[in-house]
Amino acid sequence: MHQRALERPRVTAPIRRPSLALLALALGTFAIGSGEFGSNGIIQLFAADLGVPVPVATYAITAYALGVVVGSPAITLLAARVNRRTLLLGLVALFLTGNGLSAVAPGIAQLVVFRFLAGSVQGAFFGAGAVVAAYVYGPGRGGKAFATVMSGLTVATIVGSPLGTFVGQHAGWRAMYWTVVTLGLLAGLALVAWLPRTEDLHGSSIADELGALRRGSVWLMFAVAALGISSIFAVYTFIGPFVTDAARRDAALIPVALAVFGIGMAAGNQLGGRLADRYAHRGLAGGYAGVLVLLVLIGVAGDDLLVLLPCLFGVGATMMAAIPTIQVRLTALAPDAPTLMGALNLAALNLANALGAIGGALTIDAGWGPLSTVWAGFALTAGGLLLYTATFSRRP
Template sequence: MHQHAYEGQCTAEEDRHTLARSPVRNPRPALFALALGTFAIGTGEFGSNGIIQLFAADLGVFIPVATHAITAYALGVVLGSPAITLLAARVNRRTLLLGLIVLFLLGNGLSALAPNIELLVVFRFVSGSVQGAFFGAGAVVAAYLYGPGQGGKAFATVMGGLTVATIAGSPLGTFIGQNAGWRAMFWAVLALGLLAGAALLAWLPRTGDLHGGSVTNELAALRRLDVWLMGAVAALGISSIFAVYTFIGPFVTDAARQDPALIPVALAVFGLGMAAGNHLGGRVADRHGHLGLIWGYGGVLALLVLIGVAGGHLAILLPCLFGVGATMMFAIPTIQVRLTGFAPGAPTLMGALNLAALNLANSLGAIGGALTLDAGWGTLSTVWAGFALTTAGLLLYLATVARANRAAGFPTRRGAPHPSKQP
């Protein structure tokens, strides 16, 4: 039997975590608390990018050395979050989220006090280790609050705080750093974390339905090829968002020949697209199986071509930036639903792995774009690196779907019933 092939084939673990109905009459405060937590985390992540020149100068290092602090955060997500998730497998998700907020406060408080770049790198790793585990546990709690069949909407709610951080939190954090010093930015993030922690403590339900599961179940998920294939689909496909986002500044000033003052506007437009795509993608992920990912990846490929050909015109560039953010975020909730479907007994770990894949995508997109620039192909050439990576991700996903259909004995023709709807 191929009980792990699709979302519809659930274990008792998933029934308890993602399909149980909430005893909370009004889940909105708890959902807000989860989004506030991810907003604080996202502000700390993206805001630190905006103050890199400031802490480099203050700590007496060159920019390339200062980027080690940014890289350490990403490594914390990729390595630290799955490790924390496994170690805390049996912990109640409410307790885990509160513990993660404490660790988040510790990491950012120590970052604000770091006397040298070496310790700042260590403290940023600690801060990053919170992110994936928080998103994973938060998605489990949100799914519990929403009720049956809304895992995509639940993950989109948790991701919503991160998208708002790209629109408001990151610019605000950068502004604080520029006007009050880079350490003040981390203190501001710590204050946001305190608010989030208070909200989580007050509004998250106390219930045994959110108890953790077996470490064996979590580890068993890592033995499934489909999980790793889906992680590769995410890391490859989503990289194009960072092949664009990382280079928005040069797109505006060098390609479109506009004043640097327009860069924050372009970033905000991109962030608004992310928020819109995330909201719609959560609904599509729960209702239409594969389509969220296929439409999202396909849409971003078309937009990347348009930017590569005509992105030097601001009237084309800005709508395309909105579109790239929207279409790529449209796909991410489907990735989470698919991951959880392949490993229903480890929903928290799958959320952590999804965030780890996003951080790998960050590196792949930035590296791919840098390679095209170094090759002398022009400012807008970074989108072609993203195009190649997302195409690879889409092709891998289609191959994965075909493989899963064959393994489960379901027809692969277009229009075939979704496995979860089979008797």
């Protein structure tokens, strides 16, 4: 698929119900985000039920992230010629399978495998979804298109993840995954009903997609994203311990903290879409710099809930402000492979998930306390900002 995928291609038929098509895409990413972030909210529950410590339970979180990293480019390349509508529907089927199996996993080893399977869907879905959204929006609005697709994920952090945590706390962690399966079924029905059927959304050759992977600048931007975004997960993965162990508050406040973080993500995502379409660097550089300041505040005073909650909002907002810019920059680097660039963006985000979770687990294992995870995130995001400044800040 060439640059016409992000600049509105020749339309062979009017786009019927464009707002509903965009809503269907957002519903899909809402279901995916509810499964991803909902797992973070119930980590203490499935750790206890499966008889493993929390650091070992984070393997399931890491496995999901690695599923995105591996599955995103693999599925995108294998399905290069497939119409984006058909691809999205197939990905929903795989998503339902992975989450259904997660709900019946008998042990941590099986849960790790099933979370990997569920994660393999995410990047390809966001990549194909971004292409469809850009087709609906038209040229010059790639940042807004990606922000629209991402909006489902940010709403999942406000509604889906806290709801999943609530369901897990009251009906068991397995019920959370069945709830995600139900959301996935609803999203699939919406995609069937509302996505446009058009030849303009046909894929391209594998050679076109592979050509993008030979560009060093693409991999540099991938590294910038993976390093920089990791701090969001060095925080989000450990919100439960932040509330109960650091701030010494009741576990009933964990869903509230998750929702505050999610509201910040939603606000930052909308701002980030506008920044990405207007400025080359401000969304990313400003987002990364802002989150570094907030991480220091959490590390120093996050045991006070009145400090912790505003900082959780701020971390979500500043980091999400950067992500649409990453997508626009990746697409500019490889305009002939927009679906793959969307998949790589999500792959980088989930490699960041793994890096943040691993870094946080290491600091906790070292005995430095629950808030120490933010310092692992600080080091990773600072590395991403330095790499971006050194390699991309002078480019138009």
